[in-house]
Amino acid sequence: MPDQTTPIxxxxxxxxxxxxxxxxxxxxxxxNLAMALVAEAAELMEHFxxxxxxxxxxxxxxxxxxxxxxxxIADVLGVCLALCNALDLDLxxxxxxxxxxxxxxxxxxxxxxxxxxxx
Amino acid sequence: MPDQTTPIxxxxxxxxxxxxxxxxxxxxxxxNLAMALVAEAAELMEHFxxxxxxxxxxxxxxxxxxxxxxxxIADVLGVCLALCNALDLDLxxxxxxxxxxxxxxxxxxxxxxxxxxxx
Amino acid sequence: MPDQTTPIxxxxxxxxxxxxxxxxxxxxxxxNLAMALVAEAAELMEHFxxxxxxxxxxxxxxxxxxxxxxxxIADVLGVCLALCNALDLDLxxxxxxxxxxxxxxxxxxxxxxxxxxxx
Amino acid sequence: MPDQTTPIxxxxxxxxxxxxxxxxxxxxxxxNLAMALVAEAAELMEHFxxxxxxxxxxxxxxxxxxxxxxxxIADVLGVCLALCNALDLDLxxxxxxxxxxxxxxxxxxxxxxxxxxxx
Numbered sequence: 001m002p003d004q005t006t007p008i009x010x011x012x013x014x015x016x017x018x019x020x021x022x023x024x025x026x027x028x029x030x031x032n033l034a035m036a037l038v039a040e041a042a043e044l045m046e047h048f049x050x051x052x053x054x055x056x057x058x059x060x061x062x063x064x065x066x067x068x069x070x071x072x073i074a075d076v077l078g079v080c081l082a083l084c085n086a087l088d089l090d091l092x093x094x095x096x097x098x099x100x101x102x103x104x105x106x107x108x109x110x111x112x113x114x115x116x117x118x119x
Numbered sequence: 120m121p122d123q124t125t126p127i128x129x130x131x132x133x134x135x136x137x138x139x140x141x142x143x144x145x146x147x148x149x150x151n152l153a154m155a156l157v158a159e160a161a162e163l164m165e166h167f168x169x170x171x172x173x174x175x176x177x178x179x180x181x182x183x184x185x186x187x188x189x190x191x192i193a194d195v196l197g198v199c200l201a202l203c204n205a206l207d208l209d210l211x212x213x214x215x216x217x218x219x220x221x222x223x224x225x226x227x228x229x230x231x232x233x234x235x236x237x238x
Numbered sequence: 239m240p241d242q243t244t245p246i247x248x249x250x251x252x253x254x255x256x257x258x259x260x261x262x263x264x265x266x267x268x269x270n271l272a273m274a275l276v277a278e279a280a281e282l283m284e285h286f287x288x289x290x291x292x293x294x295x296x297x298x299x300x301x302x303x304x305x306x307x308x309x310x311i312a313d314v315l316g317v318c319l320a321l322c323n324a325l326d327l328d329l330x331x332x333x334x335x336x337x338x339x340x341x342x343x344x345x346x347x348x349x350x351x352x353x354x355x356x357x
Numbered sequence: 358m359p360d361q362t363t364p365i366x367x368x369x370x371x372x373x374x375x376x377x378x379x380x381x382x383x384x385x386x387x388x389n390l391a392m393a394l395v396a397e398a399a400e401l402m403e404h405f406x407x408x409x410x411x412x413x414x415x416x417x418x419x420x421x422x423x424x425x426x427x428x429x430i431a432d433v434l435g436v437c438l439a440l441c442n443a444l445d446l447d448l449x450x451x452x453x454x455x456x457x458x459x460x461x462x463x464x465x466x467x468x469x470x471x472x473x474x475x476x
């Protein structure tokens with residue numbers, strides 16, 4: 001399982017080199033990349049557009065859909081990495097600090113089994 | 120720099136435990152997570168909404184905005200990881216395979232310096 | 239029922255005057271307005287984020303949610319009108335021409351009861 | 358100019374008939390329609406993705422792009438109308454009430470020429 005051993009930095013470097021070879025840093029403003037992130041996430045979402053939730057859980061059993069969904073997820077991560085490259089942010093650090101906030105924001109006893117907390 | 124040494128799997132496991140403790144797997148259908156991904160990406164995008172591209176490149180110099188933008192990026196990654204957990208996908212593998220396709224889709228000689236390739 | 243008698247042009251003019259009084263035309267590039275449209279639509283979508291489809295059909299029975307959902311729908315239309323104002327497009331004309339295409343694209347016999355047509 | 362004389366209700370009725378003939382009301386939960394609205398808005402936004410704001414103002418001068426942008430705007434309005442049909446909301450009423458709130462929220466003296474008001 002590559003996720004067990006692959007550091008984020010390896011994926012970031014793959015994206016950085018891809019962008020640099022094409023001289024695309026000029027287009028990679030945070031504004032443009034945030035737009036691209038939404039656009040890629042929306043393309044992913046379209047695969048689940050008119051389904052019930054239950055059907056969406058089985059979508060990978062169809063190999064054609066599986067490949068498309070995987071490609072869209074990859075595109076989302078790719079733009080996220082390009083944004084961290086453009087802003088010179090450490091994504092692991094940013095993520096783990098936010099998770100610490102989330103633990104406080106959603107205490108287990110209050111949040112368990114609920115998707116919406118009372119004010 | 121944590122990104123140099125932190126495997127994706129460590130971040131995935133942090134998200135998996137957070138979700139499991141709150142019994143939120145029931146809400147984490149691919150459909151719902153794809154919606155959440157778009158919603159988080161849109162919140163990130165809103166920080167850059169009425170700006171010119173040039174202004175968006177300097178947004179991290181303001182510490183208040185910096186923290187908000189970092190938190191939104193973390194939320195995007197968090198949902199992306201939760202989606203891979205729900206679908207049992209290896210994100211590194213998915214990403215690197217898509218990058219191989221991108222290299223073929225955007226040949227350096229044709230793509231260099233252009234954001235749109237002629238049909 | 240105001241929709242029976244209110245021309246689109248009346249709503250467009252309300253938005254035009256609102257924008258002009260605040261000297262906001264300078265920010266209303268099509269790029270920015272398209273971003274704002276997505277951002278407003280995403281805020282609307284968030285109200286339905288973790289629900290089943292069935293629950294979302296009853297959301298207006300709660301007066302607090304009703305008002306919020308109505309306000310988000312209004313914001314979506316508002317940005318759509320501002321975009322037509324910025325681009326000098328007649329929205330009724332644009333809409334009815336697209337509906338003619340949709341009728342051809344989704345023939346009744348093939349599309350009835352299906353949300354996805356076979357290639 | 359059709360917008361001067363076409364009531365919203367006429368456009369709503371065109372959408373209602375189109376949906377009813379295809380038996381699509383079953384898919385038109387508010388949740389699904391809100392997702393579709395974001396998806397259509399994101400497709401519109403993609404036309405302006407890597408541009409500067411200034412370039413986006415001239416996009417209609419290219420006839421091919423013009424037709425695509427118009428079609429995307431029509432799709433956004435179409436989903437917005439379908440959502441009002443599904444929720445039995447009067448869109449003109451919803452819009453004009455929200456505009457009254459906006460006038461109070463963005464007083465002319467404070468909002469003029471600024472896209473962000475100080476807290």
